[in-house]
Ligand SMILES: NC(=O)c1ccc[n+]([C@@H]2O[C@H](COP(=O)([O-])OP(=O)(O)OC[C@H]3O[C@@H](n4cnc5c(N)ncnc54)[C@H](O)[C@@H]3O)[C@@H](O)[C@H]2O)c1
């Protein structure tokens with residue numbers, strides 16, 4: 001398949017989980033990739049993503065301006081263009097409001113909000129210098145969450161940060177639509193990435209099943225397919241949207 | 253091929269008179285290109301046949317079927333036809349919708365007849381089409397329903413019946429999604445924005461006695477993305493994604509295909 005043939009993509013948080021699935025799918029569809037992550041270690045286990053796919057890896061922190069600038073520069077080296085950025089990197093704090101320290105709050109905001117800001121800024125600056133190709137100068141896909149629209153169970157700062165991602169998406173779409181920059185988000189519901197620990201504690205799984213109308217919970221590939229759709233030329237008149245991939249949770 | 257051997261019913265698969273490609277026709281062509289067998293339904297059988305011919309040229313499989321969506325019996329016959337012919341129904345795509353051409357108007361001008369007509373064409377149609385197809389999909393434990401509403405739901409729009417019926421389609425689709433998720437059935441709704449289709453552009457040119465170019469320019473200027481309307485293909489691509497297995501965890505969503513119009517209201 002070649003729905004991203006000729007396109008160059010930078011994916012953050014690409015070592016694990018959903019980001020890893022996006023990297024695999026984008027490569028299968030013909031994209032030239034640069035993967036960025038703070039570590040090559042795979043949260044759910046396995047060979048590093050960049051090794052499996054045999055693509056370049058940039059080890060860096062999305063909350064650091066210099067790292068983000070350098071990642072964007074490197075991503076565009078092979079083809080002279082950056083067509084797609086996927087902002088997937090994020091952290092959770094797993095604390096209620098009253099248990100959240102200022103340091104914890106700041107770190108979640110740094111990675112989940114400042115990281116997305118820095119990457120979008122660097123990417124849009126770069127994209128504005130590029131020619132329009134297939135009706136777009138460049139595309140951004142942010143991974144938001146249903147959390148931030150509905151409350152995130154016992155994870156205050158994470159929910160707040162994710163609602164900011166939805167807003168960032170709308171504002172960029174609106175401000176740069178005229179320049180043919182397309183910016184959308186994908187909002188996953190409960191996705192089983194293979195991660196263990198809190199993510200699959202029975203009480204959270206039961207809660208998710210009870211609220212997900214479809215009989216199964218999500219897979220990383222479900223989110224990757226939605227990211228692919230929004231990154232491809234098929235989604236050329238869609239911008240500013242936050243596409244839910246949640247098994248019907250939000251319609252319920 | 254992303255819809256290989258799927259059976260699809262596209263309701264409103266013909267096209268209003270005018271230049272270019274409508275949403276329904278583009279969707280029927282796209283589904284067929286991706287391997288689906290398509291029942292092209294329209295009350296204008298000639299127009300549905302044109303769509304079928306275009307599909308045939310590309311070696312796709314399609315059959316035209318005449319139905320008036322305001323008649324429950326026709327909708328039942330349409331579903332029965334697809335089922336009898338191909339043994340299943342995987343996709344129901346409800347594209348029929350009218351505003352000005354159904355006599356829609358602002359509140360002080362709207363007549364009861366026009367309101368009832370628009371409601372029957374826009375809303376009753378998708379509800380009763382779903383009523384007839386859902387038993388088959390439940391039996392199959394799979395199926396996808398896509399309803400075509402409009403960006404008019406979330407932005408300003410002057411005429412009463414269109415706004416109200418298209419908004420009701422969103423609520424109905426959500427209900428369809430959560431009531432049928434346990435059977436593996438998905439239902440989603442697309443909100444097309446300002447599209448360069450015969451239905452939107454040529455109808456307005458005729459109604460307001462303007463040239464096509466004038467209507468195009470006015471509509472283009474209102475779109476944030478590139479200052480240019482979308483096309484029937486944009487809606488068709490979104491429908492293809494939602495109809496395919498790639499969207500198998502997506503149900504109950506409202507997907508605008510509107511060039512960013514809904515993030516910048518007014
Ligand atoms: N899994 C779910 O159920 C779910 C639900 C809703 C939203 N999401 C969102 O999807 C995205 C991915 O989630 P996941 O479950 O795959 O997470 P994950 O924890 O498995 O993977 C996140 C990746 O981001 C990387 N990362 C973290 N901090 C970074 C930093 N400062 N710089 C660069 N990379 C960094 C991690 O190393 C990791 O590889 C996140 O944005 C998350 O908020 C996930």
Ligand SMILES: NC(=O)c1ccc[n+]([C@@H]2O[C@H](COP(=O)([O-])OP(=O)(O)OC[C@H]3O[C@@H](n4cnc5c(N)ncnc54)[C@H](O)[C@@H]3O)[C@@H](O)[C@H]2O)c1
Pocket residue numbers: 263264265266267268273274275276277293294295296299319320321322347348349350373400401402403404443444445446447448449450451452484
């Ligand atoms: N074009 C736009 O800008 C725009 C914007 C928002 C929403 N939409 C929606 O898109 C849909 C239609 O788009 P299109 O471009 O395919 O329009 P279209 O008018 O070209 O096609 C609709 C088809 O429905 C058929 N039809 C009308 N009444 C019928 C009836 N009673 N029974 C059976 N068939 C009937 C018509 O004959 C026509 O072939 C509508 O639901 C419309 O509200 C369009």
